[in-house]
Amino acid sequence: MIQDTIAAISTAVGEGGIAIIRVSGPDAVTESAKIFRSKSDIGTAASHTVHYGHIVDPVSGETVEEILLTIMRGPRSFTAEDVVEVSTHGGVVAVKRVLELLLRTGNVRIAEPGEFTKRAFLNGRIDLTQAEAVIDLIRSKSDRAFSIAMKQSEGMLSKKVKALRHGLIELLAHIEVNIDYPEHDVASMTSAYIRERCGEACDEINRLLKTAAEGKILREGIVTAIVGRPNVGKSSLLNALVQENKAIVTDIPGTTRDVIEEYITLGGIPLRLLDTAGIRETADVVERIGVERSRTALEEADLILFVLNVNEPLHQDDLLLMEQLRGRPVVVLLNKTDLPTVLDTSAVEALFPADAIVKLSVLHEHGLEELEGVISRMFFSGELESADMTYVSNVRHITLLGLAKQSLTDAMESTDIGIPIDIVQIDVRTAWEQLGELIGDSVADSLIDQIFSQFCLGK
Ligand code: GDP
Ligand code: ZN
Numbered sequence: 284m285i286q287d288t289i290a291a292i293s294t295a296v297g298e299g300g301i302a303i304i305r306v307s308g309p310d311a312v313t314e315s316a317k318i319f320r321s322k323s324d325i326g327t328a329a330s331h332t333v334h335y336g337h338i339v340d341p342v343s344g345e346t347v348e349e350i351l352l353t354i355m356r357g358p359r360s361f362t363a364e365d366v367v368e369v370s371t372h373g374g375v376v377a378v379k380r381v382l383e384l385l386l387r388t389g390n391v392r393i394a395e396p397g398e399f400t401k402r403a404f405l406n407g408r409i410d411l412t413q414a415e416a417v418i419d420l421i422r423s424k425s426d427r428a429f430s431i432a433m434k435q436s437e438g439m440l441s442k443k444v445k446a447l448r449h450g451l452i453e454l455l456a457h458i459e460v461n462i463d464y465p466e467h468d469v470a471s472m473t474s475a476y477i478r479e480r481c482g483e484a485c486d487e488i489n490r491l492l493k494t495a496a497e498g499k500i501l502r503e504g505i506v507t508a509i510v511g512r513p514n515v516g517k518s519s520l521l522n523a524l525v526q527e528n529k530a531i532v533t534d535i536p537g538t539t540r541d542v543i544e545e546y547i548t549l550g551g552i553p554l555r556l557l558d559t560a561g562i563r564e565t566a567d568v569v570e571r572i573g574v575e576r577s578r579t580a581l582e583e584a585d586l587i588l589f590v591l592n593v594n595e596p597l598h599q600d601d602l603l604l605m606e607q608l609r610g611r612p613v614v615v616l617l618n619k620t621d622l623p624t625v626l627d628t629s630a631v632e633a634l635f636p637a638d639a640i641v642k643l644s645v646l647h648e649h650g651l652e653e654l655e656g657v658i659s660r661m662f663f664s665g666e667l668e669s670a671d672m673t674y675v676s677n678v679r680h681i682t683l684l685g686l687a688k689q690s691l692t693d694a695m696e697s698t699d700i701g702i703p704i705d706i707v708q709i710d711v712r713t714a715w716e717q718l719g720e721l722i723g724d725s726v727a728d729s730l731i732d733q734i735f736s737q738f739c740l741g742k
Contacts, residue, residue: 286308286309287308287390287391287392288306288307288308288309288310288311288314288390288391288392289306289307289308289391289392289393289394289395289398289399289402290304290305290306290307290382290385290386290391290392290393290394291304291305291382291393291394291398291399292304292305292378292379292382293305293368293399302370302371302372302377302378303368303369303370303371304369304371304378304381304382304385305366305367305368305394305399306366306367306368306369306385306391307360307361307362307364307365307366307367307394307399307402308364308365308391309364309365310365310389310390310391311364311365311366311367312326312328312354312356312365312367313326314385314388314389314390314391315352315367315369315385315389317341317388317389318338318339318340318347318384318385318388318389319334319336319337319338319339319350319352320336320337320338320339320346321334321335321336321337321352322335322336323336325352325354325367328354329354329356330354330355330356330359331353331354331355331356331359332353332354333352333353333354334351334352334353334354335350335351335352336349336350336352337349337350338350338369338381340384340388341388347377347380347381347384348371348372348380349372350369350370350371350381351369351370352367352368352369352370353367353368353369353370354366354367355367355368357406358406361399361403361408362399362406362408363402363403363406363407363408364402364406369381369385400414401414404723410441410722410723410724411441411721411722411723412440412441412444412680412721412722412723413441414723415679440491440680441722443487443491444718444721444722445722446487447487447488447687447718448715448718448719448722448724450480450483450484451480451484451711451714451715451718452715453480454476454477454480454481454711455708455711455712457473457476458473458477458704458705458707458708458711459708461473461704462704462705462708473704474698474704477694477695477698477704477707477711478695478698478699481691481692481694481698481711482695484687484691484714485688485691485692485695488684488687488688488691489688491684492681492684492685492688505554505555505585506555506557506583506584506585506586507554507555507556507557507584507585507586507587507588508557508581508583508584508586508587508588509521509556509557509588509590510581510587510588510589510590510604510608511589511590511591511592511601511604511616512592512598512600512601512604514592515590515591515592515618515619516590516618516619516645516646517590519645519646520588520590520616520618520643520645521556523645523651524547524549524651525547525556549655549658549659554586554658557584581607584611585612586612586658586661587608587611587612587613587614588613588614588616588654589604589605589608589613589614589615589616590618591615591616591617591618591626591631592618592626593617593618593619593620593622593624593625593626593628593642594619594622594623594624594625594626595625595626596625596626596627597626597627597630597631605631605634609634612661613635613639614639614640614654614657614658614661615631615635615639615640615641616641616643616650616654617631617640617641617642617643618643618644618645619643619644619645619646620642620643620644620649620650621644621646621647621649628640638657638660639657639661641654641657679721680721683717683718683720683721684718684721686717687714687717687718687721688714690711690713690714690717691710693710694707694710694711697710
């Protein structure tokens with residue numbers, strides 16, 4: 284049980300227009316009230332309210348700072364405790380004076396590095412992978428790393444690991460039942476069942492580890508394929524997005540023979556754009572190579588931008604392509620809306636959700652912002668997560684996933700050579716525990732301390 288109240292400067296010292304002191308613990312409000320003079324009585328103030336006033340030294344009566352004070356009562360706060368944030372004007376001197384006064388006057392101690400986040404974890408507010416993502420957030424410099432950390436912070440990795448553990452618990456329960464009722468035919472069924480379930484779990488762990496090995500998103504961004512028949516405006520779109528004229532734009536169909544790649548950041552989300560040759564059957568050998576590459580690009584894509592020309596009726600190739608795109612993360616772009624609409628859009632609307640269809644005129648640069656909006660919505664809602672979006676970022680995750688995988692492999696091998704299932708059960712249980720350690724479910728105190736000591740002060 285946490286009893287004391289802690290405080291620290293939670294903004295980077297010396298930077299920015301304002302500085303924030305964060306106070307957390309059971310006495311956060313009463314202790315802050317001792318040095319705060321305001322029209323409002325913060326002792327009885329509601330949660331999530333902001334109060335204007337002055338920091339006054341209660342001994343000398345001297346006014347130290349003009350501040351804004353925010354109250355967030357637990358559990359609706361970052362730490363799940365009562366939290367007070369004091370915003371002062373920037374400057375190291377001002378913020379230090381307020382903090383010193385608070386520590387001197389009240390029953391408040393200075394927070395250890397990472398202690399706020401540690402409390403959030405200990406109070407069940409966040410799990411360990413989320414806590415680690417906060418570390419990454421603090422450290423990340425680029426937008427990309429920020430997006431990844433954010434994604435993880437939302438608990439993507441923990442969600443997957445929890446699902447894995449859930450499957451293993453079911454398996455353990457199954458084995459348990461079998462140990463209690465060991466009829467022979469049930470036992471052999473269980474061996475097959477154990478192999479299958481352990482195999483599935485291993486596959487999932489491999490997928491997670493693959494993202495770590497490739498550093499997939501961090502290095503490459505979301506692999507985005509621009510597909511559609513020749514001349515619908517794919518290269519023009521790529522160019523508009525990149526705002527450089529690297530891809531060749533022409534009136535002759537099929538000029539983009541190879542796959543062209545560009546890296547862009549759209550609303551903070553890193554995309555690796557692939558412009559593909561028109562995907563269609565063709566007799567032209569050179570183009571066929573391009574088409575092959577397009578197919579590969581399409582298979583590997585995390586996101587597909589499917590371009591149609593509204594000035595032409597739907598083509599047989601469009602229908603084939605739509606068939607291939609079924610169930611994939613797709614944004615449909617109805618391009619050339621500056622020209623008369625000939626295309627029967629109802630056929631498209633029947634196949635794709637309305638919020639994934641964007642009307643566009645690349646030529647007039649209309650609709651590009653809307654496209655940006657759709658992509659960020661998909662990204663942050665996790666719709667783009669299906670193709671390996673989970674990012675395993677640190678050595679501890681990799682190590683524990685590797686150990687869990689080994690335990691599951693041991694379980695499968697033991698099953699194969701007929702080792703009794705109560706022994707096999709131990710390996711499955713070990714895997715479950717190792718995955719639990721990853722999300723902080725069964726971690727030793729020393730490990731928790733080690734992780735949280737990595738934080739900057741005030742986080
Ligand atoms: P791709 O073969 O799909 O890559 O198509 P391109 O990008 O090479 O474009 C084919 C032709 O369509 C070019 O002449 C473009 O200028 C033209 N085009 C592209 N977007 C638009 C648009 O929004 N409106 C109109 N009117 N023409 C466009
Ligand atoms: Zn093109």
